[in-house]
Amino acid sequence: MATRNLVINDPVGIHARPAAQFAQAVTASACNVTIAKEGGNAVPAGSILSIMGLGIKQGDTVVINVEGDDADTCADKLIGILANAA
Secondary structure, three states: OEEEEEEOOOOOOOOHHHHHHHHHHHHHOOOEEEEEEOOOOOEEOOOHHHHHHOOOOOOOEEEEEEEOOOHHHHHHHHHHHHHOOO
């Protein structure tokens, strides 16, 4: 299992485009992935609606948990998607 934390820097938070890119990458992986606001409940990261439902804004910290083969590589890729979203 791999866990990654990231502070969201995008001024509009996680909006539709990065949520879609993130969910597509999760679906393409063979891993089980959840995402949550720090201190909140985790949701399945393969669902755009679940991600959008978290209401993640600029300055919020997200926690990504990845289970499965190659979890570290998958987690790093997913963090990269959110870190480079704009």
